[in-house]
Amino acid sequence: MSDIETFEQLFQNGLEHIYDAEKQLTKALPKMAEASSSPQLRQAFDEHQRQTEEHVRRIERIFSMLETSSSSRSNKVVEEMTDEAQKMIKHTDPSALRDAALIVAGNQVEHFEVACYGSLRNFAELLGRNDIVEILQQTLNEEKQADELLTRIGEQDVNRKAAQMRGEMARR
Ligand SMILES: [Fe+2]
Ligand SMILES: [Fe+2]
Numbered sequence: 001m002s003d004i005e006t007f008e009q010l011f012q013n014g015l016e017h018i019y020d021a022e023k024q025l026t027k028a029l030p031k032m033a034e035a036s037s038s039p040q041l042r043q044a045f046d047e048h049q050r051q052t053e054e055h056v057r058r059i060e061r062i063f064s065m066l067e068t069s070s071s072s073r074s075n076k077v078v079e080e081m082t083d084e085a086q087k088m089i090k091h092t093d094p095s096a097l098r099d100a101a102l103i104v105a106g107n108q109v110e111h112f113e114v115a116c117y118g119s120l121r122n123f124a125e126l127l128g129r130n131d132i133v134e135i136l137q138q139t140l141n142e143e144k145q146a147d148e149l150l151t152r153i154g155e156q157d158v159n160r161k162a163a164q165m166r167g168e169m170a171r172r
Helices: 007-035 039-065 076-091 096-126 130-163
Strands: none
Touching: 007 039, 007 076, 007 096, 039 096, 039 130, 076 096, 096 130
Protein backbone atom coordinates (compact mmCIF):
# COMPACT_ATOMS: atom_id res chain seq x y z
CA MET A 1 0.00 0.00 0.00
CA SER A 2 1.26 3.49 -0.76
CA ASP A 3 2.20 5.64 2.18
CA ILE A 4 2.74 8.84 0.20
CA GLU A 5 -0.55 10.03 -1.16
CA THR A 6 -0.43 13.81 -0.93
CA PHE A 7 1.89 16.63 -1.89
CA GLU A 8 2.40 17.44 1.80
CA GLN A 9 3.52 13.88 2.42
CA LEU A 10 5.92 14.06 -0.53
CA PHE A 11 7.34 17.26 0.96
CA GLN A 12 7.66 15.62 4.37
CA ASN A 13 9.35 12.60 2.78
CA GLY A 14 11.87 14.86 1.02
CA LEU A 15 12.63 16.61 4.30
CA GLU A 16 13.18 13.29 6.06
CA HIS A 17 15.64 12.23 3.37
CA ILE A 18 17.67 15.42 3.43
CA TYR A 19 17.60 15.38 7.24
CA ASP A 20 19.35 12.03 7.24
CA ALA A 21 21.75 13.22 4.52
CA GLU A 22 22.76 16.30 6.54
CA LYS A 23 23.31 14.22 9.67
CA GLN A 24 25.54 11.83 7.74
CA LEU A 25 27.47 14.77 6.29
CA THR A 26 28.22 16.27 9.71
CA LYS A 27 30.20 13.06 10.32
CA ALA A 28 31.78 12.76 6.85
CA LEU A 29 33.00 16.35 6.45
CA PRO A 30 35.47 16.31 9.37
CA LYS A 31 37.08 13.20 7.88
CA MET A 32 37.35 14.94 4.52
CA ALA A 33 38.88 18.02 6.17
CA GLU A 34 41.31 15.86 8.10
CA ALA A 35 42.39 14.04 4.92
CA SER A 36 43.02 17.25 2.95
CA SER A 37 46.56 18.46 2.32
CA SER A 38 45.65 21.87 0.91
CA PRO A 39 45.01 24.27 3.81
CA GLN A 40 42.40 26.04 1.69
CA LEU A 41 40.54 22.81 1.05
CA ARG A 42 40.70 21.80 4.68
CA GLN A 43 39.29 25.17 5.66
CA ALA A 44 36.49 24.86 3.10
CA PHE A 45 35.42 21.47 4.47
CA ASP A 46 35.70 22.71 8.07
CA GLU A 47 33.62 25.77 7.33
CA HIS A 48 31.00 23.73 5.51
CA GLN A 49 30.91 21.26 8.37
CA ARG A 50 29.84 24.12 10.65
CA GLN A 51 27.21 25.18 8.13
CA THR A 52 26.00 21.59 7.87
CA GLU A 53 25.40 21.46 11.64
CA GLU A 54 23.18 24.48 11.11
CA HIS A 55 21.44 22.77 8.18
CA VAL A 56 20.46 19.95 10.53
CA ARG A 57 19.05 22.44 13.05
CA ARG A 58 17.14 24.27 10.30
CA ILE A 59 15.40 21.09 9.21
CA GLU A 60 14.50 20.38 12.83
CA ARG A 61 13.06 23.88 13.00
CA ILE A 62 11.02 23.16 9.86
CA PHE A 63 9.69 19.93 11.38
CA SER A 64 8.54 21.83 14.43
CA MET A 65 6.96 24.54 12.24
CA LEU A 66 5.06 21.75 10.47
CA GLU A 67 4.25 20.25 13.86
CA THR A 68 5.70 16.91 12.87
CA SER A 69 8.41 14.92 14.58
CA SER A 70 12.05 15.11 13.47
CA SER A 71 12.21 11.74 11.79
CA SER A 72 14.70 10.73 9.16
CA ARG A 73 14.53 8.26 6.32
CA SER A 74 17.86 6.66 5.60
CA ASN A 75 19.48 8.32 2.61
CA LYS A 76 21.30 5.61 0.69
CA VAL A 77 22.49 8.03 -1.99
CA VAL A 78 24.51 10.12 0.43
CA GLU A 79 25.65 7.01 2.27
CA GLU A 80 27.05 5.72 -1.01
CA MET A 81 28.72 9.03 -1.82
CA THR A 82 30.37 9.37 1.59
CA ASP A 83 31.52 5.73 1.43
CA GLU A 84 33.09 6.49 -1.91
CA ALA A 85 34.91 9.48 -0.43
CA GLN A 86 36.25 7.25 2.35
CA LYS A 87 37.45 4.74 -0.21
CA MET A 88 39.27 7.47 -2.13
CA ILE A 89 41.01 8.50 1.09
CA LYS A 90 42.05 4.90 1.65
CA HIS A 91 43.35 4.45 -1.88
CA THR A 92 45.46 7.63 -2.04
CA ASP A 93 48.36 9.10 -0.09
CA PRO A 94 47.97 12.60 1.35
CA SER A 95 48.66 14.63 -1.81
CA ALA A 96 47.17 16.96 -4.40
CA LEU A 97 45.83 13.84 -6.07
CA ARG A 98 43.81 12.93 -3.00
CA ASP A 99 42.68 16.55 -2.67
CA ALA A 100 41.45 16.46 -6.28
CA ALA A 101 39.48 13.30 -5.48
CA LEU A 102 38.01 14.89 -2.36
CA ILE A 103 36.87 17.88 -4.40
CA VAL A 104 35.11 15.56 -6.84
CA ALA A 105 33.36 13.87 -3.92
CA GLY A 106 32.49 17.20 -2.32
CA ASN A 107 31.07 18.61 -5.56
CA GLN A 108 28.91 15.52 -6.00
CA VAL A 109 27.42 15.89 -2.54
CA GLU A 110 26.76 19.61 -2.95
CA HIS A 111 25.08 19.10 -6.31
CA PHE A 112 22.86 16.48 -4.74
CA GLU A 113 21.93 18.83 -1.93
CA VAL A 114 21.27 21.69 -4.36
CA ALA A 115 18.87 19.42 -6.26
CA CYS A 116 17.04 18.42 -3.07
CA TYR A 117 16.77 21.90 -1.60
CA GLY A 118 15.76 23.41 -4.94
CA SER A 119 12.76 21.10 -5.15
CA LEU A 120 11.87 21.40 -1.48
CA ARG A 121 11.93 25.18 -1.66
CA ASN A 122 9.53 25.09 -4.61
CA PHE A 123 7.29 22.61 -2.79
CA ALA A 124 7.17 24.95 0.22
CA GLU A 125 6.25 27.82 -2.10
CA LEU A 126 3.39 25.81 -3.58
CA LEU A 127 2.23 24.89 -0.09
CA GLY A 128 2.09 28.59 0.74
CA ARG A 129 4.72 28.29 3.47
CA ASN A 130 6.88 31.33 2.82
CA ASP A 131 8.34 31.08 6.32
CA ILE A 132 9.77 27.68 5.34
CA VAL A 133 10.80 28.86 1.85
CA GLU A 134 13.05 31.42 3.51
CA ILE A 135 14.86 28.82 5.61
CA LEU A 136 15.31 26.43 2.68
CA GLN A 137 16.58 29.27 0.49
CA GLN A 138 19.25 30.11 3.05
CA THR A 139 20.53 26.54 3.05
CA LEU A 140 20.29 26.31 -0.75
CA ASN A 141 22.49 29.41 -1.06
CA GLU A 142 25.09 27.91 1.27
CA GLU A 143 25.17 24.63 -0.67
CA LYS A 144 25.71 26.53 -3.92
CA GLN A 145 28.47 28.63 -2.37
CA ALA A 146 30.18 25.52 -0.96
CA ASP A 147 30.03 23.89 -4.38
CA GLU A 148 31.50 26.97 -6.09
CA LEU A 149 34.28 27.27 -3.53
CA LEU A 150 35.30 23.63 -4.01
CA THR A 151 35.30 24.09 -7.78
CA ARG A 152 37.44 27.21 -7.44
CA ILE A 153 39.99 25.50 -5.20
CA GLY A 154 40.16 22.64 -7.68
CA GLU A 155 40.50 24.74 -10.79
CA GLN A 156 42.84 27.38 -9.42
CA ASP A 157 45.17 25.20 -7.42
CA VAL A 158 44.67 21.55 -6.59
CA ASN A 159 43.88 20.02 -9.98
CA ARG A 160 46.96 21.52 -11.62
CA LYS A 161 49.18 20.06 -8.90
CA ALA A 162 47.40 16.73 -9.21
CA ALA A 163 47.93 16.78 -12.98
CA GLN A 164 51.66 16.89 -12.38
CA MET A 165 51.45 13.51 -10.72
CA ARG A 166 51.42 11.61 -13.98
CA GLY A 167 52.23 8.00 -14.49
CA GLU A 168 52.47 5.61 -17.40
CA MET A 169 49.38 6.91 -19.17
CA ALA A 170 50.93 10.31 -19.85
CA ARG A 171 54.07 8.90 -21.38
CA ARG A 172 52.34 6.77 -23.99
FE1 LIG B 1 23.74 20.82 3.77
FE1 LIG C 1 26.42 20.85 1.74
